[in-house]
Amino acid sequence: MRKDFWEDKIVIITGVTSGLGKEMTKILLKKGAKVVAISRSKESLKGLQNELISFSKNLFLIKADVSFRKDCEDAFKIIKDKLKTADFLINNAGVGLRCEVEEIEDLDLKRVFDTNFFGAFYMMKYGIAFFKELGGGTIVNICSLGVKRPVPFTGGYTASKAALSTIADVARMELKKYNINILNAYPGSILTSFRKKALGKPYPEDEVRLSRLSPDVAARRIIRGIEKSRKEIYTSKKDYIFVLFTRLFPHISDFIVEKAFEKRLKGL
Structure with missing residues (x-):
């Protein structure tokens, strides 16, 4: 792989102000990419800008809540107006939810789908139209390992990511002729504040995990x-x-997963 692969590439990333999104932003900037950083929090974007002040020429900030279609549309209008082009879109913004299926609150499930599925869908929709005009591009969806190996208490969250994974797989086949590539990432447990901010019931400190990686x-x-x-x-x-x-x-x-979660399942 060429060392200059990311040099001058323009990468749009959602959910950039913490965890995985923040780390990807930092790494890509160091590799010479230009990053369009999207977050719903103006204050968090200012904090990111201050932290990455040495990369200010290559960091473009857009305040947008991806769960609102209009915000996604406006974000791409800004990108077209200011940058004219882009090479990658990384759908990273996400909301967690930990709860038994039987006890999931309707409102919590809606909030999770609004961001994890519809937010990524809206960004994909406008991203596809944008990349068609440009003659190609790559869309990356940050899904979840739970899509491939579900575990207890994550049904609502995993369902939103599974829906995203499926629609992305279909889009890959549909868009190949337009030179638009669709990739899905399935990260396992990452040591961020994501679980602390999750909806539903708190994650226990000793929650079973196959791997625990640093966000970097x-x-x-x-x-x-x-x-x-x-x-x-x-x-x-x-x-x-x-x-x-x-x-x-x-x-x-x-059987292996059930045995690993046995104590928690008995406590239901």
Whole structure:
């Protein structure tokens, strides 16, 4: 892979002010890319700008709440007006939800789908139209390992990411003729504040996880996967192997997960 792969590439990223999105933004800027950073919080964007002041020439900030279609449309209007072009769109913005399926609140599920599915869908919709005009581009959706190997208490969150994964897989086939590539990333557990901000019930500190990566490591592995144009991007070998195991032996995989969560399941 060329060392200058990202040099002068324009990358649109949502959910940039913390966790995985922030790390990807920092890494891409260091690699020479120009980043269009999108967040719904004006104050958080200012904080990001101050932290990355040395990259100010290559960092473009847009305040937008992706759960609103109009905000997504306006964001692309700004990009067209100011930058004229772009190479990548990374749909990273997301909201967590931890709760048993039976007890999920309608409003919480709606909020999760509004951001995780519809937010990414709106950005994809306007991104596709934009990339068609440009003659090509790449859209990357940050999904979840739970799509490939669901676990208890994450049904609402995983459902939103599974819907995103499926619609993206279909879009990949539809858009190949327009030179638009669609990639899906399936990160496992990442050590960020994401779970602390999740809706529903609090995550216990000892929650079962296959892997626990730093956001920097996860971001680098996703970026590497984008460079290699992988249709499915995983952030650890453990995750990838367990997904393959689940495909081959679904009943055994269920048994392993159920045993791992046994104490919590008994407490329901």
